[in-house]
Amino acid sequence: xxxxxxxxxxxxxxxxxxxxxxxxxxxxxxxxxxxxxxxxxxxxxxxxxxxxxxxxxxxxxxxxxxxxxxxxxxxxxxxxxxxxxxxxxxxxxxxxxxxxxxxxxxxxxxxxxxxxxxxxxxxxxxxxxxxxxxxxxxxxxxxxxxxxxxxxxxxxxxxxxxxxxxxxxxxxxxxxxxxxxxxxxxxxxxxxxxxxxxxxxxxxxxxxxxxxxxxxxxxxxxxxxxxxxxxxxxxxxxxxxxxxxxxxxxxxxxxxxxxxxxxxxxxxxxxxxxxxxxxxxxxxxxxxxxxxxxxxxxxxxxxxxxxxxxxxxxxxxxxxxxxxxxxxxxxxxxxxxxxxxxxxxxxxxxxxxxxxxxxxxxxxxxxxxxxxxxxxxxxxxxxxxxxxxxx
Amino acid sequence: xxxxxxxxxxxxxxxxxxxxxxxxxxxxxxxxxxxxxxxxxxxxxxxxxxxxxxxxxxxxxxxxxxxxxxxxxxxxxxxxxxxxxxxxxxxxxxxxxxxxxxxxxxxxxxxxxxxxxxxxxxxxxxxxxxxxxxxxxxxxxxxxxxxxxxxxxxxxxxxxxxxxxxxxxxxxxxxxxxxxxxxxxxxxxxxxxxxxxxxxxxxxxxxxxxxxxxxxxxxxxxxxxxxxxxxxxxxxxxxxxxxxxxxxxxxxxxxxxxxxxxxxxxxxxxxxxxxxxxxxxxxxxxxxxxxxxxxxxxxxxxxxxxxxxxxxxxxxxxxxxxxxxxxxxxxxxxxxxxxxxxxxxxxxxxxxxxxxxxxxxxxxxxxxxxxxxxxxxxxxxxxxxxxxxxx
Numbered sequence: 001x002x003x004x005x006x007x008x009x010x011x012x013x014x015x016x017x018x019x020x021x022x023x024x025x026x027x028x029x030x031x032x033x034x035x036x037x038x039x040x041x042x043x044x045x046x047x048x049x050x051x052x053x054x055x056x057x058x059x060x061x062x063x064x065x066x067x068x069x070x071x072x073x074x075x076x077x078x079x080x081x082x083x084x085x086x087x088x089x090x091x092x093x094x095x096x097x098x099x100x101x102x103x104x105x106x107x108x109x110x111x112x113x114x115x116x117x118x119x120x121x122x123x124x125x126x127x128x129x130x131x132x133x134x135x136x137x138x139x140x141x142x143x144x145x146x147x148x149x150x151x152x153x154x155x156x157x158x159x160x161x162x163x164x165x166x167x168x169x170x171x172x173x174x175x176x177x178x179x180x181x182x183x184x185x186x187x188x189x190x191x192x193x194x195x196x197x198x199x200x201x202x203x204x205x206x207x208x209x210x211x212x213x214x215x216x217x218x219x220x221x222x223x224x225x226x227x228x229x230x231x232x233x234x235x236x237x238x239x240x241x242x243x244x245x246x247x248x249x250x251x252x253x254x255x256x257x258x259x260x261x262x263x264x265x266x267x268x269x270x271x272x273x274x275x276x277x278x279x280x281x282x283x284x285x286x287x288x289x290x291x292x293x294x295x296x297x298x299x300x301x302x303x304x305x306x307x308x309x310x311x312x313x314x315x316x317x318x319x320x321x322x323x324x325x326x327x328x329x330x331x332x333x334x335x336x337x338x339x340x341x342x343x344x345x346x347x348x349x350x351x352x353x354x355x356x357x358x359x360x361x362x363x364x365x366x367x368x369x370x371x372x373x374x375x376x377x378x379x380x381x382x383x384x385x386x387x388x389x390x391x
Numbered sequence: 392x393x394x395x396x397x398x399x400x401x402x403x404x405x406x407x408x409x410x411x412x413x414x415x416x417x418x419x420x421x422x423x424x425x426x427x428x429x430x431x432x433x434x435x436x437x438x439x440x441x442x443x444x445x446x447x448x449x450x451x452x453x454x455x456x457x458x459x460x461x462x463x464x465x466x467x468x469x470x471x472x473x474x475x476x477x478x479x480x481x482x483x484x485x486x487x488x489x490x491x492x493x494x495x496x497x498x499x500x501x502x503x504x505x506x507x508x509x510x511x512x513x514x515x516x517x518x519x520x521x522x523x524x525x526x527x528x529x530x531x532x533x534x535x536x537x538x539x540x541x542x543x544x545x546x547x548x549x550x551x552x553x554x555x556x557x558x559x560x561x562x563x564x565x566x567x568x569x570x571x572x573x574x575x576x577x578x579x580x581x582x583x584x585x586x587x588x589x590x591x592x593x594x595x596x597x598x599x600x601x602x603x604x605x606x607x608x609x610x611x612x613x614x615x616x617x618x619x620x621x622x623x624x625x626x627x628x629x630x631x632x633x634x635x636x637x638x639x640x641x642x643x644x645x646x647x648x649x650x651x652x653x654x655x656x657x658x659x660x661x662x663x664x665x666x667x668x669x670x671x672x673x674x675x676x677x678x679x680x681x682x683x684x685x686x687x688x689x690x691x692x693x694x695x696x697x698x699x700x701x702x703x704x705x706x707x708x709x710x711x712x713x714x715x716x717x718x719x720x721x722x723x724x725x726x727x728x729x730x731x732x733x734x735x736x737x738x739x740x741x742x743x744x745x746x747x748x749x750x751x752x753x754x755x756x757x758x759x760x761x762x763x764x765x766x767x768x769x770x771x772x773x774x775x776x777x778x779x780x781x782x
Contacts, residue, residue, distance in 0.1 A: 364587075
């Protein structure tokens with residue numbers, strides 16, 4: 001039995017998510033927007049019966065059993081944790097900071113019977129499902145290098161907001177880079193041990209953002225990850241990705257069609273996902289072969305949502321349907337269909353890598369990726385000062 | 392009047408160079424090979440009247456006025472410097488070390504009336520000539536990022552030799568990366584101030600190299616250059632490239648067709664050279680436009696010589712013809728047609744960058760690019776030891 005859905009957010013992802021959910025038979029009962037106007041406008045457009053700007057009104061809505069959170073990163077943690085506390089299943093986007101991500105992990109561990117996934121749609125894209133499968137089957141031999149690049153137009157909103165602000169989770173690294181960090185770990189079955197990166201903000205002001213306001217979030221970034229042993233233990237093979245170099249290049253000063261390319265190179269061949277299609281070439285073979293084309297399906301490129309994300313989102317919603325439909329209870333779900341999803345633990349790892357890359361860009365040095373195992377004490381600095389004064 | 396030519400080298404570049412020279416009307420009088428057999432075999436194949444394994448026999452050959460040196464890097468300095476000393480014009484490839492490159496600069500400065508160029512064919516490729524021109528004309532607006540990538544099959548020779556040995560100038564960074572370092576400086580009119588890099592040797596042994604022998608040269612590298620003020624003062628515009636980030640990815644574990652792509656991104660658009668063709672896209676324009684196709688011309692891809700290098704070599708030989716043909720003396724030449732060539736000073740800069748990238752790969756840190764201004768004293772270490780013992 002499919003659960004009723006409440007959607008948080010009125011941005012481009014929320015806008016494409018609602019029709020995808022309905023296409024799979026989910027009913028969307030409630031919509032939350034930052035302001036009454038935004039919520040009302042999109043609810044009317046999409047024909048959603050209830051809208052609000054009060055998060056509790058959605059969380060406590062009796063028909064809502066699954067909460068999808070696609071809002072600005074600084075608000076994500078609060079709503080996700082509260083939703084779990086009220087006993088709702090949660091699909092959300094990344095948090096703003098590692099501390100937030102840690103709090104989400106704690107909540108998810110406290111309610112293990114509830115679904116809690118960070119909805120990185122790329123993991124569900126058929127091209128990457130196939131790539132992971134073929135990596136495990138040894139298509140490329142021993143994995144050596146992963147190379148990902150995404151080029152596209154500016155990620156900034158029309159008006160000043162969190163997308164402009166590095167500390168609020170804006171910028172290419174946080175928004176798009178994090179999905180690649182997650183994907184590469186998922187594909188290789190390994191986690192970044194050390195990272196090195198370079199971030200730039202080339203466009204500090206534009207027609208909409210001027211005067212005393214400046215963009216602080218990155219529009220260009222470039223980072224390397226040296227992968228170590230198996231992370232979540234759920235990767236393709238165990239530790240096949242140990243010793244692998246991953247390089248990621250992101251450039252959002254390139255209006256026009258999105259370029260979204262992920263290549264994995266090994267001793268015996270390579271696999272390349274260009275957009276939503278998968279290509280492969282074996283050493284000694286007859287050039288590149290198309291391994292998986294784009295079957296078309298749900299619509300064309302939507303503004304601000306690159307095709308790989310859109311298609312992946314569609315596959316993720318389908319997986320959610322399979323996870324819920326055979327269950328008798330509206331809130332029960334089967335793990336199998338969503339086993340490949342990114343967990344909140346994965347979300348914490350990703351956030352840790354993103355912060356290490358930012359640190360590296362400031363320090364100019366390789367930075368270790370050390371995933372938090374306990375929440376930092378917010379009074380620690382204060383305690384240290386008291387300690388010093390006592391002596 | 393065209394000068395008679397002597398060619399050093401029997402490798403793939405020398406093999407394609409001889410027909411190109413003849414195609415423009417140059418006569419090739421002499422060929423040097425590392426061994427009598429190699430020299431004799433290629434001389435016979437190409438119909439070159441004289442061959443030898445003694446370098447002086449070519450350098451002192453009365454019909455040779457222009458010496459083209461395409462040999463292993465550790466031998467380049469010695470032959471280039473000697474050739475200039477004997478009064479011959481020199482076109483050569485890069486040296487093995489910055490110290491060698493510095494000695495070549497000293498020799499070139501001592502004989503300013505002689506032609507002395509490091510034959511980086513990419514500078515002459517019509518796609519890059521056009522790219523540089525359009526950069527100067529502001530096609531991309533304010534330049535932000537350059538991104539170059541070359542993927543191809545292994546650079547190792549069939550048998551153990553300098554290509555396997557990092558210290559002898561083997562490896563992707565030294566062989567191919569150096570041509571990109573030179574090109575990016577030429578295109579942007581700026582020089583790298585700081586670099587960061589990562590080098591890997593994924594294939595340490597193969598069918599031909601085994602037992603106690605191991606490959607030490609890199610087959611994968613990845614480096615960033617932060618560009619500073621104008622270098623040679625001959626770039627497109629003056630200092631347009633200051634503050635630009637350049638990223639270079641080289642992977643030579645990818646059998647099949649070479650991928651050779653150089654992209655420059657600015658505030659108003661971008662230019663992309665794919666292989667020998669140039670594409671451009673202006674922000675707000677109607678997608679990508681082909682700006683310069685490949686006119687075909689001299690043959691197809693030759694084994695071990697990527698098409699951009701082959702075509703560039705053809706254009707360079709044509710430029711050499713124009714430099715010499717209007718002159719009365721066989722050894723005189725006009726600067727104009729070869730003004731865009733890489734000088735020995737450029738060669739020293741490139742070698743300095745290559746060494747800084749290697750240093751960065753070992754240290755893990757950003758390294759400054761400091762071009763040598765005087766030859767390091769080979770006795771310096773000894774002196775320091777004596778100094779210490781005296782105290």
